[in-house]
Amino acid sequence: MKYGYLTDPGKVRERNEDSVIVVENMSGEVLMCVADGMGGHKDGEVASSIAITHISKRFKAISSVGNKEDAINWMQSTVGEANVEIFKYVSSHPESIGMGTTIVLAILTPSFLLFGNIGDSSGYVMKNGKLHKITVDHTLVNLLVKSGELTVDEAKDHPRKNVLMKALGANTNVEMDIFNVELNIDGIMLCSDGLTNMLDDVQIAKVLNGEGTIEDKLKKLVFKSNNRGGSDNISIAYLAKEAS
Numbered sequence: 001m002k003y004g005y006l007t008d009p010g011k012v013r014e015r016n017e018d019s020v021i022v023v024e025n026m027s028g029e030v031l032m033c034v035a036d037g038m039g040g041h042k043d044g045e046v047a048s049s050i051a052i053t054h055i056s057k058r059f060k061a062i063s064s065v066g067n068k069e070d071a072i073n074w075m076q077s078t079v080g081e082a083n084v085e086i087f088k089y090v091s092s093h094p095e096s097i098g099m100g101t102t103i104v105l106a107i108l109t110p111s112f113l114l115f116g117n118i119g120d121s122s123g124y125v126m127k128n129g130k131l132h133k134i135t136v137d138h139t140l141v142n143l144l145v146k147s148g149e150l151t152v153d154e155a156k157d158h159p160r161k162n163v164l165m166k167a168l169g170a171n172t173n174v175e176m177d178i179f180n181v182e183l184n185i186d187g188i189m190l191c192s193d194g195l196t197n198m199l200d201d202v203q204i205a206k207v208l209n210g211e212g213t214i215e216d217k218l219k220k221l222v223f224k225s226n227n228r229g230g231s232d233n234i235s236i237a238y239l240a241k242e243a244s
Helices: 044-061 068-092 140-146 152-156 201-208 214-227
Strands: 002-008 018-024 030-038 103-108 113-118 122-127 130-133 177-181 187-191 234-240
Touching: 002 018, 002 030, 002 214, 018 044, 018 234, 030 044, 030 187, 030 234, 044 068, 044 103, 068 103, 068 113, 068 177, 103 122, 103 187, 113 122, 122 201, 130 201, 140 152, 187 201, 201 214, 214 234
Parallel strands: none
Antiparallel strands: 002 234, 018 030, 030 103, 103 113, 113 177, 122 130, 122 187, 187 234
């Protein structure tokens, strides 16, 4: 099992408001997490950092997430705590009102694999050389696609495609979508939309299936995203079950 992560400001944004981490706990269970901060007075990066720091610190402090039900409860409660921490920060820094962050995370143990997300940062698995998206974006256009008001193609270029329906820091009560995923996979990828807005799943999979170390592949994905415009911050976490 090999893993790595990388974040880059892109070519347009002045600051990098993304945060990303991959950590193991005392039992060797793995937590992967990407957060894409937004809003507020230059404090999107604060929101994403608060979320990632709190979640990773809590994960490293436990011996194990337990069974699958325990892990789901841990994910929901810990992300809820991170949301509270963001609101605490805003209450003492009123200039930060409006800041928030997406969150996508994955927990891998020998017995199960769980994904969770709030917002439009994405979680994928790699299987038989293809990327398969697991998470569902909490965006306005995705809601309109589900209701039949927009087609998938119309949603791709919709002027409001980045309007979020859910985010940490947006409401005091948040509930994360949880996905139970089979273990028979070759890899796990989490990313902010700075990657997926620039490259499609086939292009990303081609890089991940190519030659080089995980670090090489992440750098190549960032380079390709920036070469296509780099209109947003780019963050990627990747775990491969077999060494590249």
